[in-house]
Amino acid sequence: MATDNFQAPDYYLLDELLTDEQKLVRDTVRAWVKKEVSPIIEDYAQRAEFPKQLIKGLGEVGAFGPYIPQEYGGPGLDQVSYGLIMQELERGDSGIRSTASVQSSLVMYPIYAFGTEEQKRKYLPKLATGELMGCFGLTEPDHGSNPNGMLSNFKDKGDHVVLNGAKMWISNSPFADIAVVWAKDEQGVIRGMIVERGMAGFTTPETHGKWSLRASATGELVFDNVKVPKENLFPDIKGLKGPLSCLNSARYGISWGAIGAAMDCYDSALRYSKERIQFGRPIGGFQLTQKKLAEMITEITKAQMLTWRLGILKNENRATPAQISMAKRNNVHMALTIAREARQIHGGMGITGEYPIMRHMMNLESVITYEGTHDIHLLITGYDVTGISAFE
């Protein structure tokens, strides 16, 4: 890929709403992405390989569990900083952001929120540095939008449980050292547990042939009579509330991440439109191109405002799941629309790996589906404002 000349748009001077520390965190991750991610990501995406060598650096820049307190090895940052880290990572690539989201919100968060003190001390510090990598198993082949219907289950055998079932579409599964797995007990109640690689009967086949998130490893989790020690179960959390609160945290991060992808597409399109000459003038001089660019920066600015406010609410513990759904849905759709428009502005060049556009566009097709599909989030808002569930 050509050199990364990214300049972040800040049309409404929203930087003034950020603290010095939040800006330092963001600029640090931005510099790291320019140095470590941009030069290699196109190649890894083309070859459909996860760049494992980035794990250590991701840990160092605080991408793993940004808001996990320092006593458990996390950086102990606030929610806006967490969001900004996700924004910058996804500016590089949604796959890299996915790895960080999963590790932070779907693995470290549940261990921190629902784990025993021993579990926290055993896993969190190593997850924060990337020495241990985790994945999150909720989705099953026949239960995606409706996880409540899951079939994975476990039976109580005294000092351990025996776990059976299969999970699908699991980010990081092919290389994860541990998996946070959600399964039903004998009464049909959803419980969470930590399954470790190496436990007999536990395998993680990789899913091949993706056209999206190619630089992120996705796979299955297969449990064939896996003996899991009882101390690996989360003691108290029961029902869908457990996994949903993890998703809440991840979706929040995604709502920021999507802005990163959108900003990268806009920035590239804006620069290209000033350089590309057709009919004797830069294509940025044509009204139709300007319409695209003007709408892009308008939508990005609105999304920035939305997430900033959401971050403040989250810092105050007041952000509702429905508010997070709105931001995730709006921002990912906004980013996907911008990626498509930006691709048009780049003409034929837009389909090549010379520019990040097509990669972002294809990545966002996953982002708009995982962590609750675009339509499911709409139904959540619908339910929230009417009080009537349209799911079933």
Next chain:
Amino acid sequence: MKILVCISNVPDTTTKIAFTSDNKEFNKQGVQFIINPYDEWYALVRALELREAQGGSVTVIHAGAADSEATIRKALAIGADDAVRIDAEPGDAYFVAEQVAAYAKDKAYDLVLVGKETISYNGSLVGGMLAEMLGWPFVSLATKLDVANNTATVEQDIDGGTQVVECPLPLVISAQKGMAEARIPNMRGIMAARTKPLAVVPVSNASKLTSAESYQPAEGRKACKMIDAANMQQLVELLHSEAKVI
């Protein structure tokens, strides 16, 4: 080894430079400031490398108002042990050198590092003046620095080559590209920077020798004039009458 690194802050490289309406001052409105890259990438990082290899401490010093503390915190996040802010709008190079000298003179530093110039005013003056005020040697434009047995070995650029200089400590060195590689702070550093000491020191003796009268932006790059390859005569004419180069 006790090292002092002078850091100044400069507008981010992507800033559109503008002046106040009377052209007497740089318009800071909406401008993001960063640590002067020569100070950060080369002077500070080399100081940290020396501390990591040989022990000791690295202090950063900056003359500026309170709003410059964000850039100072970044230097702490990259790894400096503590920081000093001289509470003053930096007047001119002499003013800054005098402030730093007043602070440094009785603190037994082994080494003071500065960047070769700021990327904003490009003065290249503070290092030399500071050395003179401290009564120490000064080596400018250093691309490599090693210290052993109380002696600094410095490589510096000279016209068409490199010169290797040896000099006993203490001394002042101005650093440039080649001396070290830029470091990105890590999150641990950012967190640690929250609590590292940042002392605010009052101005000791405010003497400014120069003052800027007015500023003018450089003329932007002019549009390129294309001349038909067949029309050599016109090209020669324009080079003579318009560009005035022949």
